[in-house]
Amino acid sequence: xxxxVFAALILVIFNFARDPTVLRAQELAPSALWITITFASVTxxxxxxxxxxxxxxxxxxxxxxxGREAIYLGKLLGNLVFxxxxxxxxxxxxxxxxxxxLHGALPGILLLAFLATLGFTAVGTVFSALTARVxxxxxxxxxxxxxFMVPPLxxxxxVSSKLLAGRPLAESAGWLQILxxxxxxxxxxxxxxxxxxxDE
Amino acid sequence: xxxxxxxxxxHYVRAIQYTPVEATQGMAQKIFYVHVxxxxxxxxxxxxxxxxxxxxxxxxxxxxxxxxxxxxxVGTVLTFIVLTTGPLWGKPIWGTWWQWxxxxxxxxxxxxxxxxxxxxxxxxxxxxERARYSAVVxxxxxxxxxxxHLSVWMFRTIHPKPIxxxxxxxxxxxxxxSTLLEGFAIFTVLYLGMVMVRYGIGRLxxxxxxxxxxxx
Numbered sequence: 001x002x003x004x005v006f007a008a009l010i011l012v013i014f015n016f017a018r019d020p021t022v023l024r025a026q027e028l029a030p031s032a033l034w035i036t037i038t039f040a041s042v043t044x045x046x047x048x049x050x051x052x053x054x055x056x057x058x059x060x061x062x063x064x065x066x067g068r069e070a071i072y073l074g075k076l077l078g079n080l081v082f083x084x085x086x087x088x089x090x091x092x093x094x095x096x097x098x099x100x101x102l103h104g105a106l107p108g109i110l111l112l113a114f115l116a117t118l119g120f121t122a123v124g125t126v127f128s129a130l131t132a133r134v135x136x137x138x139x140x141x142x143x144x145x146x147x148f149m150v151p152p153l154x155x156x157x158x159v160s161s162k163l164l165a166g167r168p169l170a171e172s173a174g175w176l177q178i179l180x181x182x183x184x185x186x187x188x189x190x191x192x193x194x195x196x197x198x199d200e
Numbered sequence: 201x202x203x204x205x206x207x208x209x210x211h212y213v214r215a216i217q218y219t220p221v222e223a224t225q226g227m228a229q230k231i232f233y234v235h236v237x238x239x240x241x242x243x244x245x246x247x248x249x250x251x252x253x254x255x256x257x258x259x260x261x262x263x264x265x266x267x268x269x270x271x272x273x274v275g276t277v278l279t280f281i282v283l284t285t286g287p288l289w290g291k292p293i294w295g296t297w298w299q300w301x302x303x304x305x306x307x308x309x310x311x312x313x314x315x316x317x318x319x320x321x322x323x324x325x326x327x328x329e330r331a332r333y334s335a336v337v338x339x340x341x342x343x344x345x346x347x348x349h350l351s352v353w354m355f356r357t358i359h360p361k362p363i364x365x366x367x368x369x370x371x372x373x374x375x376x377x378s379t380l381l382e383g384f385a386i387f388t389v390l391y392l393g394m395v396m397v398r399y400g401i402g403r404l405x406x407x408x409x410x411x412x413x414x415x416x
Contacts, residue, residue, distance in 0.1 A: 123340055130333050135323040144316045144337060147309050148344055151351040158354075174354070182347055189343060193336045196257050 003082075007040035007090045011097050029098045030161040033090070034116075038149050040086045041117070042142050045124040048079050049132035058198075068195035076125045076190075083121055087113050105163040112159050115179040116152035122187045123148045129197045148186075155179045205393075207386045235285040237383035238278050239307060241391040243345075245275030246310055248395075249317070250342025253335035265331035266406065268338055270398035272317050274391055279311040305352040306345065313341040327409070 014032040052058040061071055091109065095102060102109070124145050131140040156179075159172040169176075252268035255261075286307075287298060298304065317337050324330035 126336060126340070130336060131320075133329075134320065134333070140320060140323060143312075143319060147312050147316065147348070148340070150309065151344075151347040154351045154354075178347075178350060178354070185343060185347075186340070189340060193257065193339055196332045196336055 003040050003044045003086050004089050006043055007036050007086055008093055010036040010039055011090070011093055015097055029094070029100060029164060030157045032098065033094050033160065034153050034157045036090055036094070037087060037113070037117075038146075038153060040090065041083045041121070041124065041149075042145060044082050044086060045079060045121070045128045045145070046131075046138060046141050048075065048082075048125065048128040053132050062198060068198050069191050071198070072125065072191060072194040075129070076122060079121050079125050079128075080117065083117055084114075087117070100164065102164075105160075105166070108163045108169040109160055111169070112156055112163070112176075112179075115176065115183060116156040119179065119183040119186050120145070120149045120152050122183070122190045126190045126194050126197060129194070151182055152179060205390070208390060233379055233383045235282060235289065236380060237387035238281040238285070239303070240384055241387040242275050242278035242282055242307065242310060244388065245271045245278060245391060245395075246313070246342060246345060249275065249338045253338030253342070256331060256335045257339070262327070262331065262406070263403075265335065266402035267395070267399055268334065269318075269321060270395045270402055272314050272338075273398055274394040276311065276314040276318065277394075278387075278391065279307055279314060282307050283311060303349075306349045309348050310345060313344065317341060327406070 011032060014028065014036070018028050049058070052061065064071075091113070094100070124141075127141055127144050131137040131144065134140055155175045159169075159175050162172055163169065248271040249268045252264045252271065256264040256268065283304075286304060317334060320337055321330055321334050324333055
């Protein structure tokens with residue numbers, strides 16, 4: 001819930017941090033959307049493993065007769081649903097606040113949001129399991145995770161500004177391939193390295 | 201290590217005194233003999249961090265972890281050298297300190313990754329836990345570098361093009377090329393020397409911690 005309010009507030013701040021006589025809202029729109037999603041996701045991921053740690057639930061999970069990979073995939077799925085939920089609220093608000101006409105760009109934006117989110121949430125799930133147990137964790141996760149958000153963010157911002165300008169999705173096939181490769185590489189690596197985070 | 205430092209001093213003299221002055225860039229071009237080799241060893245350093253991290257998760261040898269730490273610290277210094285010498289050259293030649301260009305941006309992120317890696321190490325006290333966590337970050341970080349490179353490249357680029365590793369052979373006059381290659385060799389030895397010293401310190405610290413643990 002807090003993450004949602006946070007996302008809405010960032011969008012509002014963005015609108016006021018712009019000089020309306022110089023920059024049209026639509027020109028700032030892709031940056032505003034992706035920066036909002038980035039920060040809201042980091043905030044959401046920061047709390048991802050807090051519940052498990054608070055009540056020793058993680059030990060219970062570790063005792064369960066399932067592989068560490070299964071725990072990882074479960075957490076990843078949970079985080080994806082959560083980050084997706086934040087986006088499901090952010091995107092309509094964004095259209096509303098920035099007065100956008102999506103003219104058929106919506107399916108492309110949704111596909112893009114999914115591709116961009118999957119990769120960094122995969123890494124973010126590993127990092128949040130790790131930073132939940134170190135000092136200064138609120139700061140540690142963004143410091144580690146933000147560099148990993150750069151490739152998806154560049155791709156997403158580039159493609160969505162094209163989509164919002166009414167260009168077809170097929171024009172951005174190169175970016176979509178990079179995003180998909182990023183997802184596959186980091187999802188695989190994350191599944192492989194996650195057990196090392198939980199080993200006692 | 202001493203040898204590497206002496207060689208570095210000799211390299212400076214040679215770069216400044218015994219290479220031709222570049223026609224359009226003048227003396228500013230001399231920084232290239234430090235900048236490019238430092239960048240090379242910085243990327244080497246991150247490669248070694250990634251490799252040692254992966255090997256650590258496989259073999260569980262504590263020495264690999266210490267080696268990765270040493271390499272990350274030296275790499276931070278090297279990326280810092282690259283990031284300071286670059287703008288010094290960029291201002292007179294490009295007319296700007298900074299450009300959002302692919303190699304600059306990749307090096308900047310390399311620096312952030314090193315700093316993030318080292319910050320994480322400082323905030324975990326249990327040595328085994330620290331080793332596992334930082335290995336995870338080291339591996340993922342090493343895989344990230346090519347992606348950053350690719351995505352910023354698609355964003356845009358104005359950096360001077362590669363001049364040695366390209367299909368039709370190096371395009372540098374002989375004495376410039378040999379000075380540059382000498383720079384690569386010296387920075388590699390310097391990197392190894394600094395890592396070995398840092399690794400030695402890491403081993404001593406570990407022994408000290410073990411003695412403390414045994415005494416208490």
